[in-house]
Amino acid sequence: MNIVNYYRLTMQRTAAALVIGNEILTGKVQDTNVALLAKELFLLGVELRRVVICQDEIDVIAADLGLLREEHDFVITSGGIGPTHDDVTIAAVARSFGRQIVRSAELEAKIRDLVGERCNEGHLRMANVPEGATLLHTDEVPWPTVLVDNVFVLPGLPRVFQLKIPVLRQHIGADSPFLSHAIYTTCHETDITDLLDRLDAEHEDVNIGSYPVHNESYRVRLTFDSKNQEAIDRAVRDVLAGLPTDCIVEP
């Protein structure tokens, strides 16, 4: 069925991601944080509705964030939180909320402790946060994560972004996760459109996806997403019943 209706029906929590980085928009870096985040939110039962990748610009980031945070339960930002001139995410988050940037005493103490006598203004910039930010602590991650209202401010470096996933897990928390099942068929996608049209309309509580592939032992991967395992089982059963048996394969 129509995914927006599906999601309204199931009333789950929603999220958006804002990826900040000229390096991605100029093709220097392949983003991998979105896929990691998307997988995790799926498991947490949170619908990732939208991702925006924008430039390292305070006004642009602040405007995007303003829209995303009003329309979603959670926003996760990725990137732009280092100490250099092109790291403007903290300033942009502050602007989006109409808040000042302040120096966190806790972060400053942590930095001075870590860096010792070498500590300079470059290091201390990393202690800047929007006024009223919450610092999230978990056992797994030595460095706190900045949360402003419903906006989690995460680093762009994939290795460090990945470290923060348990923080999201803990603070967003799981309700019922999304479940997913896939079947693989040698049918041409063009030969199963009627079947899928009909069954997608019939199975209102399942989101059915159809993905053709190249150079595999199958032609189409069909996916069935829902929070309801029985609903998935019913939809899978109906699709299997509509496909020739010899068209179903293991990938």
Add this chain to the structure above:
Amino acid sequence: MNIVNYYRLTMQRTAAALVIGNEILTGKVQDTNVALLAKELFLLGVELRRVVICQDEIDVIAADLGLLREEHDFVITSGGIGPTHDDVTIAAVARSFGRQIVRSAELEAKIRDLVGERCNEGHLRMANVPEGATLLHTDEVPWPTVLVDNVFVLPGLPRVFQLKIPVLRQHIGADSPFLSHAIYTTCHETDITDLLDRLDAEHEDVNIGSYPVHNESYRVRLTFDSKNQEAIDRAVRDVLAGLPTDCIVEP
């Protein structure tokens, strides 16, 4: 300098990408089309300013497209152009432009020719286009590409998306390409913030990026982007002059 000012100064053409796909937002698939597109646009001298990844929803896609195509010279969509119920990009593009969906006689003839007697409604859906669409032909790609005003409608499958890159190259055309140079340093990013602040402000015609890494032979990659090689050379020279010699390494 500020990248928006930089880009305004250089007056180059702008683009946005709209990636359509629940499979990406649910973490089933890692998008790779954006990186490929970003690299190509960089070489064509077109500024990719924004990427939006949205759900397979006609209203959502149409609304996003409406904004993106007004604010950019070109929009490239990726995904959602197959024959099944979850392929709604053509309908969404038509809605965004307030146009009907019509069946292209040229595409229908091509499909009937390719598929022969097996041809069914599933196949023929692939001949649907927004009214007034242009079909772009190039020697490299056997299948025409749909262009509606400034919107290129591309397939999501990475192998097929990649095939369409020459179409973009031919129809967008290159003016002066962006150029880029990188240097690698063992300095900590925190130790070069003052230098970068100053030089980024001084070199208005170069976009300087600073990217820390982990587990490499260097700590920071500095990138210098511009359409002007001499401007890049000047900025690189000034940064090199400000860094201790023994901190510059080959990656």
